[in-house]
Amino acid sequence: MVDMHLSIPEVALRLLLAMVMGGAIGYERQYKSRPAGLRTHILVCMGACVIALIQVEIATGAMRDALDHPDLAGVIRSDEARLIAQVVSGVGFLGAGTIIVTKRSVTGLTTAASLWAIAGLGIAIGMGFYTIALSSFIGIFFALTIVKRIVRVPTAKKLEIQYIHRTETKEFLTEYFQEKNIVIEDVNFDVKFMEDYRIYTNIYTIDLPRGLGFSEVIEELSVYKNVTKIRLVDIA
Known part of the structure; x- marks a missing residue:
């Protein structure tokens, strides 16, 4: 056998x-x-x-x-x-x-x-x-x-930015997003009242163009004088 x-x-x-x-x-x-x-x-x-x-x-x-x-x-x-x-x-x-x-x-x-x-x-x-x-x-x-x-899948993530001096900083952020061709899909606003100033928080849902990474965006925005905090939040 x-x-x-x-x-x-x-x-x-x-x-x-x-x-x-x-x-x-x-x-x-x-x-x-x-x-x-x-x-x-x-x-x-x-x-x-x-x-x-x-x-x-x-x-x-x-x-x-x-x-x-x-x-x-x-x-x-x-x-x-x-x-x-x-x-x-x-x-x-x-x-x-x-x-x-x-x-x-x-x-x-x-x-x-x-x-x-x-x-x-x-x-x-x-x-x-x-x-x-x-x-x-x-x-x-x-x-x-x-x-x-x-295959590139568009990645929409939330970018949380805390800042002071609302008008000046909003103009800076708007110009930056337009210059980098970053699409803003949604934005949420919040404000905290301190003793002699206010802290504004914007949570942007953004989609980045090809060749631009979130780390690069965070690094460039963090050097702006009015930005006090910035972080990336993944969408669940």
Whole structure:
């Protein structure tokens, strides 16, 4: 009878592919200082691969037993999706740990998604679906590194500016936004009365043109003498 079990070289190849592909995605995440980096992605990918290898061996053993004992063929069963389903749900908890929620922003969503995707990649490698694994690796890497450079999604964010001398400063801000071609989608006003002066707060919802970053805007506005505070608020 032909041995249906995975050979040691085949197992080593699949684990090596999981380590290399997981490491490549993890390197990109760590390079951008994300919560889960090189080692985390390698471990998730290889862990998913190991579970898939175990599932393959279980299915292979069940098939061999069914061939050896035809009278028990209706009793011996192996569900190849059972362990894999546990990997998918388990990685969800790991990904949730990389998501950081604050009052002004939510970060870590992309890293959580990459962990979930890398687990699927590990499963594909472990099951021996090399075409799916290679295609998935290219797609994941493309989504993390290239898409942002090709497709520009307009980013509307809120810029909170506190200042004094209302008339003078409003004229300065209006001229600055017009000069930089910054689109103001909405603005909220607030004022606090102090003992001998007033502090005004404008919260602008703005959309920046291509080539202009929020850090540059904040830096240029912060040097103006009447601006007392400026910060960026992500839109939830």
